[in-house]
Amino acid sequence: MNDDRTGRIAVIFVSIRNDANPIGYGRAAAAMDALAAQQPGYRGVDSAREAGGDSAREACGMGITISYWADDAAAIAWRDHPEHTAIRDHGRSLWYDSYSVNVSRIERAYDWTRP
């Protein structure tokens, strides 16, 4: 058990992407990851996206990104960061069909690695 994660904030972002502008999306996603990592209280990110059923549209499908923050103030500061706000507006106008956000607080944590 790894209790030093207890109390951190996990911002769970679940999105459905369309097939618009995959290159622009990829660039923006990488830029946001890099910018997030510079913010106070940043504690990491996990991200995975299903490949689309059609190999020519692999960028589509359901994606999950979870960013981790030292506390709620850090998570809120990132939510309200001007560049993050701007790219979110861009995502709504262009890349996403829908998304949901769950802001949660970690109560227990475990890790396992193959011995």
Added chain:
Amino acid sequence: MNDDRTGRIAVIFVSIRNDANPIGYGRAAAAMDALAAQQPGYRGVDSAREAGGDSAREACGMGITISYWADDAAAIAWRDHPEHTAIRDHGRSLWYDSYSVNVSRIERAYDWTRP
């Protein structure tokens, strides 16, 4: 904002799979999804896995599965379910290289759908 998710438990499971026995893994994952959905307090699941870099090994790579529960008692009951425990042991012996679990409580929730 969709505050009816507030207070629910989100069990965040982040795993790295190897390429062992992908068919057996797929069957077990589907069986576990179906069994989880029958448990008291189940409130849904979100799941995504990165395609591997090698198209012949698409099953590999990082995956994120989040199961949602009405309360902590429901999440713990699922953790301790005998079939779930057995399949987890199987996953450690066979399919996973590593994983981490964060059990978190939802404090805020938002949704957006393209108008």
